Amino acid sequence: MTGADIDGVDPFHRFVLLSVIDLRARDDVPVHSFDVTGVCEDLLDEFDDLDGMVPGGVTRQRVINALSELESADLLGEKRKESPTGKGRPAYALDIAEDEVLDHLEDDDRFGDAVERIRDRRE
Template sequence: MSQKPDLASLSFTQRVVLLGLVDEARDSEMPVTALEIKSRCTSLLDLVEVESLSTPGEQDIMRALNGLSADPAIEEHTNQQSPAGKGRPRYSLAADGDAILELLAEDDRLADAIAAVSE
Protein backbone atom coordinates (compact mmCIF):
# COMPACT_ATOMS: atom_id res chain seq x y z
CA MET A 1 0.00 0.00 0.00
CA SER A 2 2.76 2.44 -0.74
CA GLN A 3 1.10 3.92 -3.83
CA LYS A 4 0.30 7.62 -3.66
CA PRO A 5 -1.45 9.74 -6.26
CA ASP A 6 0.32 12.59 -8.00
CA LEU A 7 -1.29 15.63 -6.36
CA ALA A 8 -0.25 18.01 -9.14
CA SER A 9 -2.26 16.02 -11.66
CA LEU A 10 -5.48 16.01 -9.61
CA SER A 11 -8.29 18.50 -10.07
CA PHE A 12 -9.83 20.07 -6.98
CA THR A 13 -12.88 17.82 -7.34
CA GLN A 14 -10.63 14.75 -7.56
CA ARG A 15 -8.85 15.87 -4.39
CA VAL A 16 -12.16 16.20 -2.54
CA VAL A 17 -13.30 12.82 -3.86
CA LEU A 18 -10.03 11.24 -2.76
CA LEU A 19 -10.46 12.79 0.68
CA GLY A 20 -14.03 11.47 0.78
CA LEU A 21 -12.77 8.01 -0.11
CA VAL A 22 -10.19 8.12 2.70
CA ASP A 23 -12.90 9.25 5.12
CA GLU A 24 -15.27 6.53 3.93
CA ALA A 25 -12.50 3.92 4.28
CA ARG A 26 -12.07 4.85 7.94
CA ASP A 27 -15.75 4.46 8.75
CA SER A 28 -17.03 1.63 6.60
CA GLU A 29 -16.11 -1.53 4.81
CA MET A 30 -14.52 -1.15 1.40
CA PRO A 31 -15.30 -1.06 -1.48
CA VAL A 32 -17.94 1.69 -1.58
CA THR A 33 -20.20 3.06 -4.29
CA ALA A 34 -19.97 6.45 -5.96
CA LEU A 35 -23.18 7.45 -4.17
CA GLU A 36 -21.61 6.73 -0.78
CA ILE A 37 -18.55 8.77 -1.75
CA LYS A 38 -20.74 11.63 -3.02
CA SER A 39 -22.55 11.78 0.31
CA ARG A 40 -19.23 11.90 2.15
CA CYS A 41 -17.88 14.60 -0.19
CA THR A 42 -20.96 16.76 0.31
CA SER A 43 -20.34 16.75 4.08
CA LEU A 44 -16.65 17.49 3.67
CA LEU A 45 -17.27 20.38 1.27
CA ASP A 46 -18.99 22.27 4.08
CA LEU A 47 -15.53 22.48 5.66
CA VAL A 48 -13.60 23.48 2.55
CA GLU A 49 -12.41 27.06 2.31
CA VAL A 50 -12.91 28.40 -1.18
CA GLU A 51 -14.74 31.51 -2.29
CA SER A 52 -17.02 30.01 -4.87
CA LEU A 53 -17.76 26.32 -4.86
CA SER A 54 -20.85 24.46 -5.91
CA THR A 55 -21.54 21.02 -4.58
CA PRO A 56 -20.45 18.48 -7.18
CA GLY A 57 -23.24 16.41 -8.63
CA GLU A 58 -23.21 12.68 -9.20
CA GLN A 59 -21.76 13.13 -12.70
CA ASP A 60 -18.91 15.26 -11.29
CA ILE A 61 -18.14 12.59 -8.72
CA MET A 62 -18.24 9.87 -11.39
CA ARG A 63 -15.87 11.84 -13.64
CA ALA A 64 -13.50 12.37 -10.73
CA LEU A 65 -13.63 8.68 -9.82
CA ASN A 66 -13.04 7.67 -13.42
CA GLY A 67 -9.93 9.83 -13.47
CA LEU A 68 -8.78 8.55 -10.10
CA SER A 69 -9.39 4.91 -10.98
CA ALA A 70 -6.39 5.03 -13.32
CA ASP A 71 -4.25 6.00 -10.31
CA PRO A 72 -2.52 3.14 -8.46
CA ALA A 73 -3.81 4.51 -5.13
CA ILE A 74 -7.43 3.66 -6.05
CA GLU A 75 -8.95 0.32 -6.94
CA GLU A 76 -12.11 0.05 -9.01
CA HIS A 77 -14.23 -3.07 -8.49
CA THR A 78 -16.76 -3.82 -11.23
CA ASN A 79 -17.98 -7.32 -10.44
CA GLN A 80 -21.28 -6.28 -8.85
CA GLN A 81 -24.30 -5.87 -11.10
CA SER A 82 -27.45 -3.84 -10.70
CA PRO A 83 -30.91 -5.41 -11.20
CA ALA A 84 -30.78 -4.08 -14.78
CA GLY A 85 -27.62 -6.11 -15.40
CA LYS A 86 -25.28 -3.15 -15.56
CA GLY A 87 -22.04 -3.14 -13.63
CA ARG A 88 -21.94 -0.65 -10.80
CA PRO A 89 -18.33 0.12 -9.96
CA ARG A 90 -17.27 0.29 -6.35
CA TYR A 91 -14.07 1.88 -5.13
CA SER A 92 -11.48 1.27 -2.44
CA LEU A 93 -8.08 2.58 -1.43
CA ALA A 94 -4.96 0.77 -2.54
CA ALA A 95 -2.80 3.23 -0.62
CA ASP A 96 -2.39 4.14 3.02
CA GLY A 97 -5.04 6.67 4.07
CA ASP A 98 -2.63 8.58 6.31
CA ALA A 99 -0.15 8.95 3.44
CA ILE A 100 -2.93 10.32 1.23
CA LEU A 101 -3.97 12.78 3.95
CA GLU A 102 -0.36 13.98 4.19
CA LEU A 103 -0.29 14.46 0.45
CA LEU A 104 -3.64 16.29 0.37
CA ALA A 105 -2.47 18.55 3.22
CA GLU A 106 -0.36 20.35 0.62
CA ASP A 107 -3.63 21.92 -0.58
CA ASP A 108 -4.42 24.54 2.09
CA ARG A 109 -8.06 24.74 0.95
CA LEU A 110 -8.63 21.27 2.37
CA ALA A 111 -7.09 21.89 5.82
CA ASP A 112 -10.33 21.90 7.85
CA ALA A 113 -11.77 18.92 5.97
CA ILE A 114 -8.54 16.97 6.47
CA ALA A 115 -8.62 17.81 10.19
CA ALA A 116 -12.17 16.44 10.40
CA VAL A 117 -11.18 13.23 8.64
CA SER A 118 -8.11 12.84 10.85
CA GLU A 119 -10.12 12.98 14.09
Protein backbone atom coordinates in the same frame (compact mmCIF):
# COMPACT_ATOMS: atom_id res chain seq x y z
CA MET B 1 2.68 6.91 -3.93
CA THR B 2 4.27 10.31 -4.04
CA GLY B 3 2.94 13.82 -3.72
CA ALA B 4 3.48 14.11 -7.46
CA ASP B 5 0.79 11.44 -8.01
CA ILE B 6 -1.76 13.58 -6.21
CA ASP B 7 -0.42 16.79 -7.73
CA GLY B 8 -1.26 15.29 -11.12
CA VAL B 9 -5.00 15.59 -10.44
CA ASP B 10 -6.99 18.77 -10.00
CA PRO B 11 -8.37 19.98 -6.65
CA PHE B 12 -11.83 18.51 -7.31
CA HIS B 13 -10.30 15.06 -7.81
CA ARG B 14 -8.31 15.47 -4.59
CA PHE B 15 -11.56 16.43 -2.86
CA VAL B 16 -13.22 13.24 -4.18
CA LEU B 17 -10.20 11.21 -3.03
CA LEU B 18 -10.54 12.76 0.43
CA SER B 19 -14.21 11.73 0.47
CA VAL B 20 -13.24 8.14 -0.36
CA ILE B 21 -10.79 8.19 2.56
CA ASP B 22 -13.54 9.56 4.81
CA LEU B 23 -15.78 6.64 3.83
CA ARG B 24 -12.91 4.24 4.43
CA ALA B 25 -12.53 5.68 7.94
CA ARG B 26 -16.12 4.53 8.50
CA ASP B 27 -15.24 1.03 7.20
CA ASP B 28 -17.60 1.57 4.27
CA VAL B 29 -15.47 0.16 1.44
CA PRO B 30 -15.46 -0.42 -1.40
CA VAL B 31 -17.43 2.75 -2.11
CA HIS B 32 -20.07 3.59 -4.69
CA SER B 33 -20.43 6.91 -6.48
CA PHE B 34 -23.65 7.79 -4.65
CA ASP B 35 -21.94 7.32 -1.25
CA VAL B 36 -19.00 9.45 -2.33
CA THR B 37 -21.36 12.15 -3.63
CA GLY B 38 -23.09 12.26 -0.25
CA VAL B 39 -19.80 12.63 1.62
CA CYS B 40 -18.69 15.36 -0.81
CA GLU B 41 -21.90 17.26 -0.06
CA ASP B 42 -21.42 16.78 3.71
CA LEU B 43 -17.82 18.03 3.55
CA LEU B 44 -18.89 21.09 1.54
CA ASP B 45 -21.54 21.90 4.13
CA GLU B 46 -19.06 21.53 6.97
CA PHE B 47 -15.94 23.21 5.56
CA ASP B 48 -16.18 26.59 3.83
CA ASP B 49 -12.62 26.32 2.47
CA LEU B 50 -13.74 23.55 0.11
CA ASP B 51 -16.43 25.59 -1.67
CA GLY B 52 -14.03 27.21 -4.13
CA MET B 53 -12.99 23.83 -5.48
CA VAL B 54 -16.46 22.89 -6.64
CA PRO B 55 -17.81 25.59 -8.91
CA GLY B 56 -21.28 24.52 -9.96
CA GLY B 57 -21.57 22.14 -7.00
CA VAL B 58 -21.23 18.41 -6.64
CA THR B 59 -23.19 16.19 -8.97
CA ARG B 60 -23.17 12.44 -9.11
CA GLN B 61 -21.97 12.55 -12.71
CA ARG B 62 -18.98 14.71 -11.78
CA VAL B 63 -18.14 12.29 -8.98
CA ILE B 64 -18.48 9.27 -11.31
CA ASN B 65 -16.11 10.93 -13.78
CA ALA B 66 -13.64 11.81 -11.02
CA LEU B 67 -13.69 8.27 -9.60
CA SER B 68 -13.02 6.84 -13.04
CA GLU B 69 -10.16 9.27 -13.64
CA LEU B 70 -8.67 8.56 -10.20
CA GLU B 71 -8.80 4.87 -11.04
CA SER B 72 -7.04 5.56 -14.34
CA ALA B 73 -4.36 7.51 -12.42
CA ASP B 74 -3.82 4.44 -10.17
CA LEU B 75 -5.00 6.31 -7.08
CA LEU B 76 -8.11 4.12 -6.75
CA GLY B 77 -8.84 0.54 -7.69
CA GLU B 78 -12.15 -0.46 -9.22
CA LYS B 79 -14.02 -3.38 -7.70
CA ARG B 80 -17.37 -4.95 -8.60
CA LYS B 81 -19.99 -5.05 -5.90
CA GLU B 82 -23.48 -6.45 -6.34
CA SER B 83 -26.48 -4.47 -5.22
CA PRO B 84 -29.34 -6.15 -3.33
CA THR B 85 -31.14 -6.45 -6.67
CA GLY B 86 -28.22 -8.36 -8.17
CA LYS B 87 -26.86 -5.60 -10.38
CA GLY B 88 -23.12 -5.32 -10.58
CA ARG B 89 -22.06 -1.76 -9.91
CA PRO B 90 -18.61 -0.26 -9.99
CA ALA B 91 -17.17 0.37 -6.56
CA TYR B 92 -13.81 1.84 -5.65
CA ALA B 93 -11.18 1.22 -2.99
CA LEU B 94 -8.05 3.13 -2.19
CA ASP B 95 -5.01 1.69 -3.95
CA ILE B 96 -2.49 3.97 -2.25
CA ALA B 97 -1.29 4.70 1.28
CA GLU B 98 -4.04 6.61 3.03
CA ASP B 99 -1.74 8.36 5.52
CA GLU B 100 0.50 9.65 2.74
CA VAL B 101 -2.53 11.14 0.97
CA LEU B 102 -3.73 12.79 4.17
CA ASP B 103 -0.23 14.12 4.93
CA HIS B 104 -0.04 15.61 1.45
CA LEU B 105 -3.53 17.14 1.51
CA GLU B 106 -3.03 18.49 5.02
CA ASP B 107 -0.38 20.85 3.64
CA ASP B 108 -3.02 22.45 1.40
CA ASP B 109 -4.94 25.09 3.37
CA ARG B 110 -8.16 24.19 1.58
CA PHE B 111 -8.09 20.61 2.91
CA GLY B 112 -6.41 20.99 6.32
CA ASP B 113 -9.54 21.15 8.50
CA ALA B 114 -11.24 18.28 6.65
CA VAL B 115 -8.10 16.12 6.97
CA GLU B 116 -8.01 16.80 10.71
CA ARG B 117 -11.64 15.73 11.09
CA ILE B 118 -11.04 12.51 9.14
CA ARG B 119 -8.00 11.68 11.27
CA ASP B 120 -10.04 12.29 14.43
CA ARG B 121 -12.73 9.93 13.18
CA ARG B 122 -10.15 7.17 12.62
CA GLU B 123 -8.96 7.27 16.25
